[in-house]
Amino acid sequence: MDKKMQTVLPKKKKNTLKLKFETTRSYAPALESTSAANIKPQYDLFINGKFEAPLSKKYFPTINPSNEEKLSEVAEANAADVDKAVKAATNAYEKVWKKMAAKERGKYIFRIARIIQEKARELAIIETLDGGKPIRESRDFDIPAAANHFFYYAGWADKLDYAFPNKRTESIGVAGQIIPWNFPLLMAAWKIAPALATGNTVVLKPAETTPLTALKLAEIIQEADLPPGVVNIITGGGATGVALVNHPEIKKIAFTGSTEVGKIILQTTAGTNKKLTLELGGKAANIIFEDAPLDEAVEGVINGIFFNQGQVCCAGSRLYVQESVAHTVIQKLKDRLESLIVGNPLDKNTDIGAINSRQQLQTIQKYLKIGKQEGAELYESPCALPKKGFWCRPTLFTNVAQSNRIAQEEIFGPVLAILTFRTDDEVIEKANNSPYGLSAGVWTDKGSKIFNMSKRLKAGVIWANTFNKFDPTSPFGGFKESGFGREGGLHGLLPYVNLINS
Amino acid sequence: MFFMNDKDKFFGFLKSPSVDQVGLEERASRFTKRSIKKETKLNGLFLTLNMIDLTTLEGKDSEGKVKQLCYKAQHLHDTYPGLPTVAAICVYPAMIRIAKKALAGSGIKIASVATGFPSGQVPQKVKIKETRFAVAEGADEVDMVISRGKFLAGEYNYVFDEIATIKDACGAARLKVILETGELGTMDKIRRASDIAMHAGADFIKTSTGKIQPAATMPVTLVMLEAIRDFYYQTGKMIGMKPAGGISKSKLALHYLVMVKETLGDAWMNNEWFRFGASSLANDVLMQIEKERTGNYQSGNYFSID
């Protein structure tokens, strides 16, 4: 028998065998119908419970990034509009929301959750149209997660006395909330739900390129009969955000976006006593040890970097793989990369949709160029890309050095930098060698190692033998330059309350 | 590695990667999210028919039943022109001769279970004899069962040697190795058994006898497909896969095909490398094909049961 066993021993020479996926990427189209999506040609600002024409008299278009067609146009709020919205929120805070019984407040939030569930299909389609993400993701993740978030925090409204031992909570006032374009409705939920549950009122500004689901949420809020002014949703660009941040009646600012803008907010709010929550950038290390469940790890890496086209602040954009399994892992990753279906975000089979904007695509392309210049080896799926719209092939870089910019800077796209390591200490040092600290992944079969790694990795979320998992009960937020404050769970209440001695 | 005892000989040099069941199940469920429509669906249904090992493995199997099965294998639905045939029929050794005669000239293969199917609780020499008998009777393929008792006792080397011995006894016939995954308990064990079987000479690895629950599931099949993929990466040798038991609906069969396609790629998408062990799947596929053709949902009453 031994002789026979010898014949099937793995060959010493590293092979480059590849699987073939040509036909895999060509399932017959399975397009989600857009008939369920009701998008108006023009949207005004949602202030004091009504849609109101902007004082600026200006509107700007929002387009479908997968074909560059205009979907609608939305109002551009100027400083006067912001002022109007904040005043409405202050008024609602002082006259209604602050005084309302907590359990009634909670019931309004429950209502919002329910209506989101009822309108899930429409919201999913609009999210995909406006943002370019695959319908599978908006349908299976974004929208249900948004509803769940409202549902979770609704229940907290009348239980705040139990949240912080020996302390009572007090609401803060008007929260100015600025959210990014990668998870438009979900981020709105992450911001609005805890703010309302804790008794604050809100002025929310969705991202310039993805305002539509937030405006649909405004309609839902109307339908839920929330008292006017408790939630105000104003659209606009950077200038609108600046006006919101600087408004003197804003008592609390919650921002999710780039570290660059986060730092500007820190500077401009200095000396104002505004409470801050910042959810900023990341460059997550995803670490695979040789004893890991490799196929699940590969899947986790794929999900970690290609979920939402890699436009995720906690994306696992740095892969550290132990040298002894690096060849195998890279071989598997390359094959898996090729089986990903890139194309029309409305197709239910699409894995990778469109990049959110031309600007973001240019940023990604800049980094692809930098990566090549730095001497890293680029590997991309041979898939065809649509002619119109903003597209990027799923890409990985091998031969990456720790010092390379593609391993240091946040790309915010479907681009993975692969590095290798030999020892635990080495990988910890490399993983923590970053100004960011939002999330990290560890893959190993050894329980004791997981706890050790989890403790030593400087990041707010550690995914062990999994990646990119989210839940309303689970606090999310970063260490270091990834920001501060937590969203989700019990810990997500703290940024929206003042603690009072009881 | 250099001081391995006999038991550990095999795994002294071959270590199976661990499997995380939650991640595995997540991945398996992703395949079910694929929306298979229009021509892709029809192609998939045709392919499914062509991959079926039409099976009867009952104590009460009779000559008549087997003949009928063989007829069905060749004439799935005569009113629908251009349908493929099934890949093989799968019977007990005693029925091979009857099937052989009934299927003469059809191109449909004959698979026979052997080695004390389904429990495998017979002496090894009986297993060898039974295998030789099946091949002599005309079986093109032999579906053996592994010794689960030995496997669970950690006697991996015994299991390895037994498979290799049966492979020898098969001669030119292709060997399918049934792991009986429902008795192995964990995904890690299933992965290990897959590795042992392939390294010992299996041409196919197969989930189940159909006599034990749970039989084939998508996660279990995925573990085995991943083992096949790794074996291919390591050796360049393709191994076939056969989930058996529990796949009776065409929708589920299409999910399996998506899984094979996206795990192993186009090369495995034929009955040389993938089979369904099933008895009632064929009719459901036929009903679906009819539905695609006529636009109407179908009734089982219009499709003969065997």
Add this chain to the structure above:
Amino acid sequence: MNNSTISKKTISKRIEVLKTYKIYIGGQFPRSESGRFYDLIDEGGKKIANICLSSRKDFRDAVIAARNACSGWGNRAAFNRSQILYRMAEMLEGRKQQFIDELVQQGNSKSQGAKEVDLSIDRLIYYAGWCDKYQQLFSSVNPVASAHYNFSVPEPTGVVSIIAPQSSSLLGLVSVIAPVIAGGNTCVVLASEKNPLCAVTFAEVLNSSDLPAGVVNILTGKISELSSWFVQHMDVNATIYCETNHAIQKMIQEKSAGNVKRIQLYDKIDWNKSEGQSPYFIQNMQEIKTTWHPIEPIGSGSGGY
């Protein structure tokens, strides 16, 4: 020299050994690298001592010491940290009189001084007790809707720079340091400019309390010179400022943008009262870390794998 001019009394008098007030960095008592000092004058205008006028380079050295001590201290068993804080209290108790004397020198009455030292000792005991408890208070196991075990725990923020309360020279100092180190952080502290004596003597307490070198580093000097360095340093994770100077508060918040430093302004707290101690002071210098892991569903259903 005429020996008769010196009285007998003078000759027989024992000459008091005066204390040199130095700074505390990495478990050592150096003088300021700058060689500078300032005069500490008591209420009557009498000079008490030369106090080191620490420079930004002293601060830099202290941050290096604090960073080096960081992972060791943060990874100590909580129980061990607790024992060390308790030991600090023991050491302070043993040197009570010295602190009272210094407080009196700095203008307190004897009874005020005694009360402040007592409160400081009790505060250390208070936080010694918290070392292995706040985690349970601020942790959670989160019931996520998927097959994962998910828990959140507080972890030390890292290196904290502290500008200590000016008026409460011992109690204020102890009240800001204790929760920071109880939570596993290390720190660099700028002592009260006007009342620095206890800070230096407290460093001697720390040095004899099994507290690892570098966990607490104490500088003396001027807020006006050092405060911007305290918040500008890119290897400092958080800054605590305990005074009400609005310009400095604003400056600190502005400069925190450099590395997204965590800022705490303890400007309204009366350290003499019960509001001066709370586990929430510990939590303020913690980061919440959430870990996910799959739960293998073996045996969770009938006939499952």
